[in-house]
Amino acid sequence: MLDSAVIEVRAGNGGNGNVAFIREALLPRGGPGGGDGGHGGDVFLVADSSINTLTKFHWQPHFIAKNGSKGDGHNRNGARGDSIEVTVPVGTEVWLWEDQEDKKLLGDLSEHGQKMIVAEGGRGGWGNAHFVTPTQQEPLLAEAGGEGEIRRVRLNLKLLADVGLVGMPNAGKSSILTAISAARPKVADYPFTTLEPVLGVVEFGPQAFVAVDIPGLIEGAHTGTGLGDEFLKHVQRTKVLVHVVDGSEDDVVGRIKAINYEITQFDPELAKKPQILAVNKLDLDEVSVLQAEITTELENLEGLHSEVFFVSAATYDGLENLKQAMFNLLRKSQQNETRTTSEASDEIPVIRPLVRKSSDVVIRDSEGQLRVVHPKAVRLAKGSNLELHEARLQFHRRLEQLKITKALREAGMEEGDTVLIADWEFDWD
Numbered sequence: 001m002l003d004s005a006v007i008e009v010r011a012g013n014g015g016n017g018n019v020a021f022i023r024e025a026l027l028p029r030g031g032p033g034g035g036d037g038g039h040g041g042d043v044f045l046v047a048d049s050s051i052n053t054l055t056k057f058h059w060q061p062h063f064i065a066k067n068g069s070k071g072d073g074h075n076r077n078g079a080r081g082d083s084i085e086v087t088v089p090v091g092t093e094v095w096l097w098e099d100q101e102d103k104k105l106l107g108d109l110s111e112h113g114q115k116m117i118v119a120e121g122g123r124g125g126w127g128n129a130h131f132v133t134p135t136q137q138e139p140l141l142a143e144a145g146g147e148g149e150i151r152r153v154r155l156n157l158k159l160l161a162d163v164g165l166v167g168m169p170n171a172g173k174s175s176i177l178t179a180i181s182a183a184r185p186k187v188a189d190y191p192f193t194t195l196e197p198v199l200g201v202v203e204f205g206p207q208a209f210v211a212v213d214i215p216g217l218i219e220g221a222h223t224g225t226g227l228g229d230e231f232l233k234h235v236q237r238t239k240v241l242v243h244v245v246d247g248s249e250d251d252v253v254g255r256i257k258a259i260n261y262e263i264t265q266f267d268p269e270l271a272k273k274p275q276i277l278a279v280n281k282l283d284l285d286e287v288s289v290l291q292a293e294i295t296t297e298l299e300n301l302e303g304l305h306s307e308v309f310f311v312s313a314a315t316y317d318g319l320e321n322l323k324q325a326m327f328n329l330l331r332k333s334q335q336n337e338t339r340t341t342s343e344a345s346d347e348i349p350v351i352r353p354l355v356r357k358s359s360d361v362v363i364r365d366s367e368g369q370l371r372v373v374h375p376k377a378v379r380l381a382k383g384s385n386l387e388l389h390e391a392r393l394q395f396h397r398r399l400e401q402l403k404i405t406k407a408l409r410e411a412g413m414e415e416g417d418t419v420l421i422a423d424w425e426f427d428w429d
């Protein structure tokens with residue numbers, strides 16, 4: 001069973017660089033003092049073992065990091081925009097999602113604490129102090145901040161069960177899964193209705209976890225009686241077992257012991273997992289009248305440390321408490337796990353998927369006009385006041401240095417042609 005969600009991530013834009021001058025005795029305008037803009041914040045995905053599903057992304061699919069601040073006079077640089085970290089379950093695959101389809105696998109967050117950058121913040125624009133040259137002591141140029149990446153990614157998660165429902169046939173395991181999740185396993189009043197494991201996402205407030213319902217076990221399952229005990233392997237990786245027993249049957253306690261014996265025979269480690277006992281069918285009179293008696297018997301049962309809940313999958317009675325107990329145990333086991341893995345997480349390298357960026361310098365737009373798309377030139381055109389004649393001269397010199405003039409000629413530019421850069425139009429001469 002696959003859980004999936006499409007999210008949109010927006011990194012912050014870089015702040016604009018500043019044009020300013022500091023008064024100095026010999027220079028009429030003083031030395032340049034325009035500070036740089038701060039970098040825009042990045043968006044990271046971080047694998048977190050305390051999250052089990054992608055359910056939360058169906059309500060909250062947008063993530064936006066902060067923009068960098070603009071640079072100021074006196075060489076004051078703008079602040080960096082805050083990055084954000086979006087937590088996802090361990091085992092999440094991240095796909096670049098474009099035109100309604102998966103375009104490229106960006107990576108797989110397979111370890112607790114592992115990080116991936118999914119949208120990179122725009123770089124902060126340079127202030128005019130960067131554009132000083134031996135022949136140009138009064139630069140009027142500055143860069144606008146770069147745009148933060150905007151991306152749609154699809155998250156895919158192969159669901160692993162956190163909680164396993166075990167018990168005898170007809171106990172009501174599938175009925176309970178139906179009552180607490182959107183899963184619809186077959187329910188019927190004959191034994192061995194369930195023949196294959198069924199997963200369901202159980203929502204619990206803003207959290208969610210995954211439960212698995214498996215075929216019933218009977219006494220002697222470990223020797224192959226009934227459907228055998230093979231299906232127990234589907235609960236071996238769960239963190240909590242919910243042992244469901246039909247309260248209306250004779251010898252409830254004997255049945256519980258028999259199933260626990262089968263579990264121990266299959267794998268003693270499995271028997272050590274935290275277990276919750278759910279005595280089902282409380283809506284039936286024969287169960288409610290025996291509730292006190294069964295409780296006492298279970299309390300006196302040696303070696304049984306399970307919490308006991310009387311529930312009814314038919315009337316939902318007691319199911320909220322049962323869910324709460326599953327969730328509490330789950331959280332406890334996850335906290336233990338997080339504690340043991342958190343120290344290592346600093347050493348896990350951040351995944352930096354390479355998404356090819358265009359390396360174009362000059363393009364022809366749909367109307368056949370030449371447009372400069374070189375990012376440095378575009379930032380400079382956006383960040384400088386090219387209304388000023390002197391700034392325009394400096395800008396053209398810069399285009400020469402960046403070999404953009406050459407690229408324009410190679411692209412067929414002739415005297416008198418109009419060239420577009422960001423919002424500016426130049427008639428080349």
Ligand SMILES: Nc1nc2c(ncn2[C@@H]2O[C@H](COP(=O)(O)OP(=O)(O)OP(=O)(O)O)[C@@H](O)[C@H]2O)c(=O)[nH]1
Nearest residue numbers: 169170171172173174175188192193194216313314
């Ligand atoms: N009265 C009553 N009947 C229930 C309750 N829960 C389940 N049942 C009935 O018990 C029968 C067995 O329920 P299932 O949910 O199929 O039981 P199961 O444990 O999944 O059984 P297998 O798949 O065969 O292992 C069905 O007829 C259900 O309608 C309950 O709380 N009260």
Ligand SMILES: [Mg+2]
Nearest residue numbers: 173174193194
């Ligand atoms: Mg069933």
